[in-house]
Amino acid sequence: MRLAFIGGGNMGEAMLAAILEKGLSTAENVTVSDISEPRRRYLKQKYGITVTGDNRQAAVESDVVVLAVKPQQFAEAMSGLSGRLHAAQLVLSIVAGVGTGTLCRALGHSCLVRVMPNTPAQIGEGISVWTATAEVSKEQKAQAAAILGAMGRQVRVTDERYLDMATAVSGSGPAYVFLFTEALTSAAVDIGLPDDMARELALETVLGSARFMQGSDRPPAELRRMVTSPGGTTAAALARLENGQFTELIKQAVRAAYERAKELGN
Numbered sequence: 521m522r523l524a525f526i527g528g529g530n531m532g533e534a535m536l537a538a539i540l541e542k543g544l545s546t547a548e549n550v551t552v553s554d555i556s557e558p559r560r561r562y563l564k565q566k567y568g569i570t571v572t573g574d575n576r577q578a579a580v581e582s583d584v585v586v587l588a589v590k591p592q593q594f595a596e597a598m599s600g601l602s603g604r605l606h607a608a609q610l611v612l613s614i615v616a617g618v619g620t621g622t623l624c625r626a627l628g629h630s631c632l633v634r635v636m637p638n639t640p641a642q643i644g645e646g647i648s649v650w651t652a653t654a655e656v657s658k659e660q661k662a663q664a665a666a667i668l669g670a671m672g673r674q675v676r677v678t679d680e681r682y683l684d685m686a687t688a689v690s691g692s693g694p695a696y697v698f699l700f701t702e703a704l705t706s707a708a709v710d711i712g713l714p715d716d717m718a719r720e721l722a723l724e725t726v727l728g729s730a731r732f733m734q735g736s737d738r739p740p741a742e743l744r745r746m747v748t749s750p751g752g753t754t755a756a757a758l759a760r761l762e763n764g765q766f767t768e769l770i771k772q773a774v775r776a777a778y779e780r781a782k783e784l785g786n
């Protein structure tokens with residue numbers, strides 16, 4: 521598979537590394553176009569791929585063109601590509617908040633896959649939610665699934681509205697988990713644990729609990745009840761969390777992210 525990346529930042533590099541590692545393409549078949557010269561030098565040296573500062577040149581010979589620039593860089597990055605792609609080229613965009621309608625208008629191209637990945641994709645533990653336009657062939661959908669599968673799990677949806685919802689849950693979700701871990705660490709220090717021990721206990725608890733939930737056939741609510749004895753320590757903590765409307769607050773946070781995703785997409 522001949523691939524071009526428009527933008528070789530954090531997420532572009534994560535995708536590139538996963539594709540090469542899983543053997544979906546080879547270094548000689550990959551070109552990365554990035555505006556930053558130090559970034560190009562680094563990627564060429566690390567992966568042996570071709571690099572350029574010319575987006576159009578990168579895209580022209582490729583089967584799949586990955587758009588991996590920041591939303592605010594999108595218009596400028598697209599200007600050189602507009603109307604230059606062949607109908608059969610697949611454009612796979614991970615640009616947050618840019619819908620297939622906008623992509624189609626900006627590029628004059630309708631064979632598109634739009635993806636919402638998340639940060640753990642950088643270590644192959646991500647979850648990507650994606651949708652494809654009607655012009656994307658069965659083989660191209662399989663290509664997209666293989667690329668995204670190299671960075672973790674992938675879920676295809678036919679209704680694009682699910683992407684804004686996924687943005688609020690899995691896209692922004694890692695930050696919620698980071699905040700929870702941060703808060704647990706700081707609470708541990710407050711009751712007297714040394715900093716490094718507080719960090720280790722908080723992180724391992726989040727990690728171990730996530731793995732335990734994943735490996736269990738019981739839902740999280742049941743696992744929670746199993747570890748909560750009436751009148752015990754966990755019950756005291758959970759009562760305090762619910763007093764502060766923890767569940768309701770999470771609902772409001774996700775709703776706020778969802779509303780913002782819809783606003784940004786318009």
Ligand SMILES: NC(=O)c1ccc[n+]([C@@H]2O[C@H](COP(=O)([O-])OP(=O)(O)OC[C@H]3O[C@@H](n4cnc5c(N)ncnc54)[C@H](OP(=O)(O)O)[C@@H]3O)[C@@H](O)[C@H]2O)c1
Pocket residue numbers: 526527528529530531532553554555556559575588589590591593596597598614615616636637638639640691
């Ligand atoms: N990181 C995540 O976990 C994550 C999760 C979900 C979605 N996303 C989405 O993925 C996209 C990429 O995110 P990222 O974290 O990889 O961003 P990033 O690290 O900033 O990468 C973007 C790269 O594109 C370069 N660039 C800027 N303008 C360009 C242009 N006109 N032509 C070619 N290259 C250009 C940037 O160079 P400069 O640095 O010099 O500007 C940078 O190296 C974003 O739309 C983001 O919303 C990311």
